[in-house]
Amino acid sequence: MAFHLKDVTLTPDRPTTLLLRKHSDYLAKYGTDSEDFEYNMTEYLRVSGIYWSLTAMELMGYSHRMPKEEIIKFITTCQNKENGGISACYPHDPHILYTLSAIQVLTMYNRLDAIDVEGVVKFVASLQQKDGSFSGDKWGEIDTRFSFCAVMCLSLLKRLDAIDVDRAANFVISCMNFDGGFGSKPGSESHAGLIYCCVGTLSICKRLDAVRINRLAWWLAERQMPSGGLNGRPEKLPDLCYSWWVLSSLTIINRLHWIKKDKLENFILACQDAETGGFSDRPGDIPDPFHTLFGIAGLALLGNKTIKPVNPVYCLPQETIDRLKLEPQMYKH
Amino acid sequence: MSDSGDSDVAWTYYKDRPEWSDVTPVPEDEGPNLVVVIAHSDKFVDVYDYFRAVLQNNERSERALHLTKDAVELNPANYTVWQYRRDLLKALGTDLRSELEYVELVIKNSPKNYQVWHHRRVLVEWLQDPTQEMELTGDALMQDPKNYHAWQHRQWAIKTFGLYEKEMDFVDNLISDDVRNNSAWNQRYFVVNNHLGWSDLNVQREICYTLEKIKFIKNNESAWNYLRGVLIHDKRGLTGNAVVTSFCEELYKNKCRSPYLLAFIIDICDEAVKKGEVNLLHSATRAVALCQALAGKYDKIRSKYWNYMCEKFKKAAEQEEIDREAANNIDDE
Numbered sequence: 001m002a003f004h005l006k007d008v009t010l011t012p013d014r015p016t017t018l019l020l021r022k023h024s025d026y027l028a029k030y031g032t033d034s035e036d037f038e039y040n041m042t043e044y045l046r047v048s049g050i051y052w053s054l055t056a057m058e059l060m061g062y063s064h065r066m067p068k069e070e071i072i073k074f075i076t077t078c079q080n081k082e083n084g085g086i087s088a089c090y091p092h093d094p095h096i097l098y099t100l101s102a103i104q105v106l107t108m109y110n111r112l113d114a115i116d117v118e119g120v121v122k123f124v125a126s127l128q129q130k131d132g133s134f135s136g137d138k139w140g141e142i143d144t145r146f147s148f149c150a151v152m153c154l155s156l157l158k159r160l161d162a163i164d165v166d167r168a169a170n171f172v173i174s175c176m177n178f179d180g181g182f183g184s185k186p187g188s189e190s191h192a193g194l195i196y197c198c199v200g201t202l203s204i205c206k207r208l209d210a211v212r213i214n215r216l217a218w219w220l221a222e223r224q225m226p227s228g229g230l231n232g233r234p235e236k237l238p239d240l241c242y243s244w245w246v247l248s249s250l251t252i253i254n255r256l257h258w259i260k261k262d263k264l265e266n267f268i269l270a271c272q273d274a275e276t277g278g279f280s281d282r283p284g285d286i287p288d289p290f291h292t293l294f295g296i297a298g299l300a301l302l303g304n305k306t307i308k309p310v311n312p313v314y315c316l317p318q319e320t321i322d323r324l325k326l327e328p329q330m331y332k333h
Numbered sequence: 334m335s336d337s338g339d340s341d342v343a344w345t346y347y348k349d350r351p352e353w354s355d356v357t358p359v360p361e362d363e364g365p366n367l368v369v370v371i372a373h374s375d376k377f378v379d380v381y382d383y384f385r386a387v388l389q390n391n392e393r394s395e396r397a398l399h400l401t402k403d404a405v406e407l408n409p410a411n412y413t414v415w416q417y418r419r420d421l422l423k424a425l426g427t428d429l430r431s432e433l434e435y436v437e438l439v440i441k442n443s444p445k446n447y448q449v450w451h452h453r454r455v456l457v458e459w460l461q462d463p464t465q466e467m468e469l470t471g472d473a474l475m476q477d478p479k480n481y482h483a484w485q486h487r488q489w490a491i492k493t494f495g496l497y498e499k500e501m502d503f504v505d506n507l508i509s510d511d512v513r514n515n516s517a518w519n520q521r522y523f524v525v526n527n528h529l530g531w532s533d534l535n536v537q538r539e540i541c542y543t544l545e546k547i548k549f550i551k552n553n554e555s556a557w558n559y560l561r562g563v564l565i566h567d568k569r570g571l572t573g574n575a576v577v578t579s580f581c582e583e584l585y586k587n588k589c590r591s592p593y594l595l596a597f598i599i600d601i602c603d604e605a606v607k608k609g610e611v612n613l614l615h616s617a618t619r620a621v622a623l624c625q626a627l628a629g630k631y632d633k634i635r636s637k638y639w640n641y642m643c644e645k646f647k648k649a650a651e652q653e654e655i656d657r658e659a660a661n662n663i664d665d666e
Binding site for chain 1: 385416447451454492514519555565637
């Protein structure tokens, strides 16, 4: 029988312990390094970059190393005065992705007063389509990612009443595939990242009843490779960010115990850069804030006690979610 | 991400172009310390300083349109550049056919970029002409048969303009090239589900097709998943289709122990138990044995899952036992 698996090999010299201090150095320094060309290329997603860095810092207990007041002031400048949406960075156009990141950051700081909340609510509501789906901006690209951004954003603002929640959930349910997974649109292939978005949406909308729990959980458990890492679709290479997308989905549907936690932990630790700090997609690659957050948050879901608990739906510290008294639906059985 | 182009000797900076002397460049907003801005390549800084200037002035001109091309070349993921470019195309009444050719080139260089594919879709919508879309996506899928963006665009074009006719042949070629290509199997489902329909004949044809492919490579998650997907539409279920059950038992008899085969037989057992149609081959007892074999030998990495399933069947077996005894007692009375 041909076992033709796409996977990576973990080498003996890989990091095997969690280098928290190094990661906080990496994130504190990110963007202040004048040699960093990559950073300049990321202007168009800057608010999200702040969300990844700040959330990782919060979970590690190092958020005091982030320039709080400057971040808040910066986000204020990103809000569009006309339509209320928030852009990655002035003068870009507002987009639901950055609107959510901004709300997540301000929620962690408990500083929603820094923006016009009613403007955000109007912007998000304006993106809902007749079939319940959401576009990302005025150009109308439709994707279940945007459904998740919209409901998460409005639930953090306690304004889910501004949209048609039933239709929002029903659109996401219409993206469920024969294998129990979800894609970006009806008929699109199942993909672990989009499964997280869809399961997260249904959790916030309290419609987990529509999920074929065991079928989906098995598909997700199948994502674990012999290296311990998780891939996002069959026959693809493992990537650290799926540690978050698969683990959070499995946590929401109460099936986290179906994968081998110790092997996954080894894989996540191996994705650390022992010299610079930070996590990369696969062992040996260049680190970035995106993978650093999902490495830290993944370890938190695996129960690492040196990291604060993370909420599997909102990807925010659990203490933030508790303060807001939010209770996303979690499958109990 | 394209090269910053510093080695491009023929390049003239915008700040040195007489036809741009009336525009004052707008440098990037400094933002918080965290996001202090730095050493872009000189060309990058020059182009984006002028881009910000025309964007702020909302300039509608040919030179602005040309500037967006340079900006795209430096960073095709910058969504604001594309949005502004579309505004310009509309305002200037530019020939959209040449724009189609242009975006095709950009797609060839950046095939995994949300913005370029969305731009393509908007153009096709404006022109209401999908004649090139099958070839364009076909080429992209030749390069990377799992490119999610290309598949989304292809499904959109097929659905919107009814281009199903030759799609089964296309899918068949891809599956013949790589029988483990999950995206191609998903597309197969998409075509049957949206176009051919799940008539009894089609269900049987799809089953035969899939079994042939499994015979070729047994350890193929995608094909087994597809088989389950097809059988959702078979009124007789998993247990009632003799072609499927005897195929599985034949493989098993010939010593095939692919986890997917064993998992499938477990599903057959599960259905038999639920329908109360337990037989010699398909019972809770056999399911227990198969789960144990998977947990202990054939799929150790998912041993937690198989142990969980095992417990479920143990309860079912015990329950049957109780039911049988209860039935006997009633007979006795």
